[in-house]
Amino acid sequence: MKLDNPPPPEYVFKYHKQPKSGNVTNGLGESQVRRATRVFHWPFGKPPHHWQALDLHFNLIGGMGGPYMGYGMIWQRLWNLWQIRRANGPVAPKRREVADPEVMADEIKAYIQKHFTESIVGITRVIPTDIVDGESVDFEYVICVGQPMERDIMLQVPKPAAGWEVMRGYRRVSKQAVKLAAHIRSLGWEAKAHADPKTGSLLHIPPAIRAGLGELGKHGSIITREWGSNVRLAAVTTNLPLAIDVPVDIGVDDLCVTCRRCTLDCPPGAIMDSKQMVRGVEKWYVDFDKCVPYFAENSGCAICIQVCPWAEPGRGPKLSETLLAKRRKAA
Ligand code: SF4
Numbered sequence: 476m477k478l479d480n481p482p483p484p485e486y487v488f489k490y491h492k493q494p495k496s497g498n499v500t501n502g503l504g505e506s507q508v509r510r511a512t513r514v515f516h517w518p519f520g521k522p523p524h525h526w527q528a529l530d531l532h533f534n535l536i537g538g539m540g541g542p543y544m545g546y547g548m549i550w551q552r553l554w555n556l557w558q559i560r561r562a563n564g565p566v567a568p569k570r571r572e573v574a575d576p577e578v579m580a581d582e583i584k585a586y587i588q589k590h591f592t593e594s595i596v597g598i599t600r601v602i603p604t605d606i607v608d609g610e611s612v613d614f615e616y617v618i619c620v621g622q623p624m625e626r627d628i629m630l631q632v633p634k635p636a637a638g639w640e641v642m643r644g645y646r647r648v649s650k651q652a653v654k655l656a657a658h659i660r661s662l663g664w665e666a667k668a669h670a671d672p673k674t675g676s677l678l679h680i681p682p683a684i685r686a687g688l689g690e691l692g693k694h695g696s697i698i699t700r701e702w703g704s705n706v707r708l709a710a711v712t713t714n715l716p717l718a719i720d721v722p723v724d725i726g727v728d729d730l731c732v733t734c735r736r737c738t739l740d741c742p743p744g745a746i747m748d749s750k751q752m753v754r755g756v757e758k759w760y761v762d763f764d765k766c767v768p769y770f771a772e773n774s775g776c777a778i779c780i781q782v783c784p785w786a787e788p789g790r791g792p793k794l795s796e797t798l799l800a801k802r803r804k805a806a
């Protein structure tokens with residue numbers, strides 16, 4: 476078993492002058508609701524942020540990594556950027572009118588299931604806190620999609636192979652979002668895919684939770700019933716009238732309050748054991764200043780995701796059933 480509060484690892488990359496804490500930027504301890512500020516994953520053309528040098532370091536070593544020389548994370552990302560050049564595009568001049576948003580929502584979900592068999596999908600309304608501060612998303616609805624990553628490869632975390640699989644996961648789910656957005660535009664409605672961790676104006680986890688894809692886990696990632704957090708998310712925003720979904724309760728909190736698996740296995744001890752107030756919302760929170768330097772030094776890290784019991788293939792539905800039954804019995 477690992478130490479509960481291990482000493483911080485020694486990093487290759489060091490700041491001469493430590494940047495402003497990412498926890499402060501993230502609004503840890505703030506009781507006022509506000510939009511998130513971009514703090515890592517700097518997109519080209521946007522104002523620089525405090526942790527940009529570490530971000531650059533991450534990109535350089537990440538690109539050198541990967542299971543096959545010359546086919547590492549940078550290649551997957553470039554491939555993704557190439558396909559999301561079609562995130563937006565011309566809208567068909569003839570609009571298909573929507574009499575029943577529920578029927579339309581079912582049609583959109585059926586489209587996803589037909590073209591991407593291993594995927595989850597849910598719909599919600601865009602709210603202001605879904606959008607990064609200073610940016611805009613001018614659509615009413617967001618269709619959230621998720622696809623699993625290869626568990627066997629992800630079990631190699633934090634080796635570069637797992638980082639490569641993460642980027643491959645983004646590329647695959649991006650393809651889904653881009654295709655769906657193009658389909659909606661062909662119906663005569665505007666739609667835009669949001670499908671790259673560095674370029675998006677839209678947060679992915681909060682709308683995905685409202686859309687019923689899963690719940691927030693102690694390790695700060697969405698936990699789905701199907702694959703735990705071993706998923707990558709993308710989204711499509713649109714004004715196509717759609718019925719919205721409701722959040723799910725699969726029992727995540729019931730387990731997270733007592734389980735400490737991810738807190739114990741996180742190498743820099745970044746996962747907080749109790750919920751924190753963050754930008755006016757009490758929720759699980761991961762210490763940015765501890766997690767991100769480790770993440771950047773290791774071509775990404777998803778140890779917390781892979782050690783979580785929800786990530787074990789086929790275990791989620793049964794786990795949810797047991798947790799909810801236990802809660803009912805205790806009530
Ligand atoms: S990604 Fe790695 S460093 Fe960050 S919280 Fe998870 S286990 Fe810890």
Ligand code: SF4
Pocket residue numbers: 692693694730731732734735736737738779782783784785
């Ligand atoms: S490892 Fe345990 S505490 Fe951490 S997210 Fe998973 S269930 Fe929750």
